Amino acid sequence: MTAQGNNLDPWYHHYADRTANLSASEVRALFAVASRPEVVSLAGGMPFVSALPQDRVGDTLDRVMRERGSVALQYGSGQGDPRLREQILEVMALEGIRGSADDVVVTTGSQHALELITKLFINPGDVVIAEGPSYVTAMVVFRSFQAQIEHADMDEFGLIPEALRRKIASLKADGKRIKFLYTIPTFSNPAGVTLTWERRLEILEICRSNDILVLEDNPYGLLYFDAPPPHALRSVDEDGVVYLGTFSKTLAPGFRVGWALAPHAIREKLILANEAAVLSPSSFSQLVISDYLATTDWKGQIDTFRGVYRERRDAMLQALDDYLPDLSWTVPNGGFYVWLTLPDRLDSKAMLPRAVTELVAYTPGTAFYADGSGKNKIRLSFCYPTPDFIREGIRRLTKVVNGELEL
Numbered sequence: 001m002t003a004q005g006n007n008l009d010p011w012y013h014h015y016a017d018r019t020a021n022l023s024a025s026e027v028r029a030l031f032a033v034a035s036r037p038e039v040v041s042l043a044g045g046m047p048f049v050s051a052l053p054q055d056r057v058g059d060t061l062d063r064v065m066r067e068r069g070s071v072a073l074q075y076g077s078g079q080g081d082p083r084l085r086e087q088i089l090e091v092m093a094l095e096g097i098r099g100s101a102d103d104v105v106v107t108t109g110s111q112h113a114l115e116l117i118t119k120l121f122i123n124p125g126d127v128v129i130a131e132g133p134s135y136v137t138a139m140v141v142f143r144s145f146q147a148q149i150e151h152a153d154m155d156e157f158g159l160i161p162e163a164l165r166r167k168i169a170s171l172k173a174d175g176k177r178i179k180f181l182y183t184i185p186t187f188s189n190p191a192g193v194t195l196t197w198e199r200r201l202e203i204l205e206i207c208r209s210n211d212i213l214v215l216e217d218n219p220y221g222l223l224y225f226d227a228p229p230p231h232a233l234r235s236v237d238e239d240g241v242v243y244l245g246t247f248s249k250t251l252a253p254g255f256r257v258g259w260a261l262a263p264h265a266i267r268e269k270l271i272l273a274n275e276a277a278v279l280s281p282s283s284f285s286q287l288v289i290s291d292y293l294a295t296t297d298w299k300g301q302i303d304t305f306r307g308v309y310r311e312r313r314d315a316m317l318q319a320l321d322d323y324l325p326d327l328s329w330t331v332p333n334g335g336f337y338v339w340l341t342l343p344d345r346l347d348s349k350a351m352l353p354r355a356v357t358e359l360v361a362y363t364p365g366t367a368f369y370a371d372g373s374g375k376n377k378i379r380l381s382f383c384y385p386t387p388d389f390i391r392e393g394i395r396r397l398t399k400v401v402n403g404e405l406e407l
């Protein structure tokens with residue numbers, strides 16, 4: 001692998017090999033255009049923070065400064081605030097997880113937990129198995145540690161156990177070292193699908209018998225619209241699963257507070273890695289969240305979020321039914337995303353500049369695969385625009401798709 005850069009950059013020859021994949025995509029440049037207010041963006045995954053009682057959050061900030069200002073403004077524990085770690089146990093209990101606050105490590109968003117776990121486990125050339133499609137910025141992390149990313153197929157019921165089994169067997173036959181399975185089992189990003197309970201058990205068994213750690217990333221599990229989803233993988237297996245959670249979707253991403261619940265054997269190294277990276281996660285954010293959880297009806301607030309996102313999901317599904325009845329898409333029971341399949345011969349990335357001209361943006365499917373698949377797929381986010389804008393966005397998208405089909 002060679003270092004990446006361009007010859008306008010005087011440091012071009014100095015970058016580490018691991019930066020080879022750290023380049024801004026063309027899609028990113030288009031998104032800058034797509035952030036204009038006249039564009040309906042179905043592209044990003046921004047939570048709708050306006051649904052929060054922002055004055056209550058303001059009261060919390062004031063109280064923390066008045067009552068615990070000298071703690072909030074100071075460095076804290078590298079593992080995270082002890083009271084918040086206890087409260088995190090209550091949050092996880094809603095998904096069937098029982099654990100000890102000793103095994104919770106607070107991180108700077110779950111994104112940073114992904115980075116720390118990857119740093120702990122991946123040598124260049126090691127394999128990470130991920131669903132195909134998978135979360136784009138997790139794959140950026142895996143690549144930045146020079147992991148080889150291998151996809152196992154999923155369908156509307158999540159990762160397919162038989163596909164995982166086959167993938168593991170063929171990688172082992174090639175002499176590869178598989179370090180972990182990265183999975184978003186509930187309301188996945190980008191596919192919007194949920195792994196069934198039976199498959200959860202089967203996948204845990206496959207990983208256990210092949211000595212593969214499971215990295216369970218669960219930012220959306222509490223944002224269900226209908227019945228609650230099956231319990232987390234971590235609720236079944238304490239020793240083989242690192243579980244990642246976050247306050248980004250149930251409260252607000254601006255705090256940058258997430259966590260890992262790690263098997264006891266791993267957590268010590270994880271704390272050391274956290275300290276090496278950030279000394280301590282933000283004391284200020286942690287104390288504010290801790291106070292918010294102690295003084296606010298946070299479960300009621302999550303219900304409010306569910307209502308907002310359910311209405312938007314319904315608006316998107318209705319618009320797809322009305323405007324694009326010949327296409328197929330996933331039907332999410334929670335989370336932020338619908339995964340749309342275009343006719344085979346369309347290329348969603350090539351189509352994006354035209355979509356932006358028509359004032360609608362989305363994320364092309366290829367972003368979510370490490371191997372260039374997903375050309376005719378699109379991720380549509382319904383989390384941020386209002387229902388009317390969602391409908392208008394799908395109307396504009398329809399015009400673009402129909403225009404491409406006529407070419």
Ligand code: PMP
Nearest residue numbers: 045109110111135189246248258
């Ligand atoms: N994992 C997944 C699947 C996500 O969708 C996101 C946010 N888009 C993250 C992790 C990172 O979230 P945060 O760092 O805000 O906790």
